[in-house]
Amino acid sequence: MDDDLAISALAALAQKDRLATFRLLVSAGEQGLPSGQIAERLNIQPTRMSFHLSALERAGLLRTHRDGRRIFYAVSYAVMKDLLEFLTKDCCSGHPEICCDLGPQHTETMATRL
Amino acid sequence: MDDDLAISALAALAQKDRLATFRLLVSAGEQGLPSGQIAERLNIQPTRMSFHLSALERAGLLRTHRDGRRIFYAVSYAVMKDLLEFLTKDCCSGHPEICCDLGPQHTETMATRL
DNA sequence: TCCATATTTCAAGAATTCTTGTAATATCGA
DNA sequence: TCGATATTACAAGAATTCTTGAAATATGGA
Numbered sequence: 001m002d003d004d005l006a007i008s009a010l011a012a013l014a015q016k017d018r019l020a021t022f023r024l025l026v027s028a029g030e031q032g033l034p035s036g037q038i039a040e041r042l043n044i045q046p047t048r049m050s051f052h053l054s055a056l057e058r059a060g061l062l063r064t065h066r067d068g069r070r071i072f073y074a075v076s077y078a079v080m081k082d083l084l085e086f087l088t089k090d091c092c093s094g095h096p097e098i099c100c101d102l103g104p105q106h107t108e109t110m111a112t113r114l
Numbered sequence: 115m116d117d118d119l120a121i122s123a124l125a126a127l128a129q130k131d132r133l134a135t136f137r138l139l140v141s142a143g144e145q146g147l148p149s150g151q152i153a154e155r156l157n158i159q160p161t162r163m164s165f166h167l168s169a170l171e172r173a174g175l176l177r178t179h180r181d182g183r184r185i186f187y188a189v190s191y192a193v194m195k196d197l198l199e200f201l202t203k204d205c206c207s208g209h210p211e212i213c214c215d216l217g218p219q220h221t222e223t224m225a226t227r228l
Numbered sequence: 229t230c231c232a233t234a235t236t237t238c239a240a241g242a243a244t245t246c247t248t249g250t251a252a253t254a255t256c257g258a
Numbered sequence: 259t260c261g262a263t264a265t266t267a268c269a270a271g272a273a274t275t276c277t278t279g280a281a282a283t284a285t286g287g288a
Contacts, residue, residue, distance in 0.1 A: 014124035077211035097191035102216040
């Protein structure tokens with residue numbers, strides 16, 4: 001991931017409505033949710049919702065598919081993963097004060113194998 | 115870390131000059147670098163540098179100390195760590211597609227122990 | 229085809245962020 | 259104290275982002 005892409009992903013998440021949207025869609029799983037339902041749950045009017053959804057999509061954090069007249073938005077994991085990798089490796093050079101204790105599923109390995 | 119703090123840290127990093135600054139200061143280590151030297155290395159004029167440094171500091175990502183007439187800026191690891199934890203845990207619910215392979219020091223464990 | 233629903237596009241104004249130049253503050257050394 | 263250096267503060271304009279309302283597009287069902 002290059003700097004420009006990272007910056008656009010960071011900027012996409014750096015906004016209340018969009019952060020809430022992303023988090024909601026993480027919990028919504030593979031299929032995602034239609035625009036209107038996201039708007040309703042987060043109490044955001046449709047036009048504004050559309051504006052923020054397209055910002056997240058432009059940054060590559062969401063993908064869409066149409067089902068009838070609804071357009072579903074779902075998290076696109078690859079870019080989020082790249083962003084976290086960018087932050088830990090490219091940006092922080094894997095600095096241990098910053099990066100240890102991330103990747104929670106590995107702790108099990110350490111506990112079980114000792 | 116609450117949402118507002120996360121948003122301000124994300125926004126702080128979502129800008130070319132500031133991202134470059136943060137990265138430079140990670141490589142500069144504990145003592146950091148004086149404002150003027152950061153500006154010179156990144157080819158940014160002093161006033162603008164000061165503006166961006168104070169944005170990073172306000173977000174908690176940098177700390178400062180004065181030495182004579184120079185003001186040193188250095189990375190404040192705690193907030194960056196909190197931000198990464200926020201993104202992996204609060205925001206992504208530790209979703210494995212996103213969070214695995216982070217925390218690079220664990221991979222050694224897997225390779226060596228098998 | 230006609231109407232209702234779901235969503236986006238467009239345009240205008242408000243708010244925020246960024247840049248630049250100038251002035252102010254702090255420190256050091258003579 | 260004076261002059262030079264390092265940095266920040268302030269102010270004004272430029273650029274970008276955000277919000278809102280009105281209109282356009284796409285789809286499904288009667």
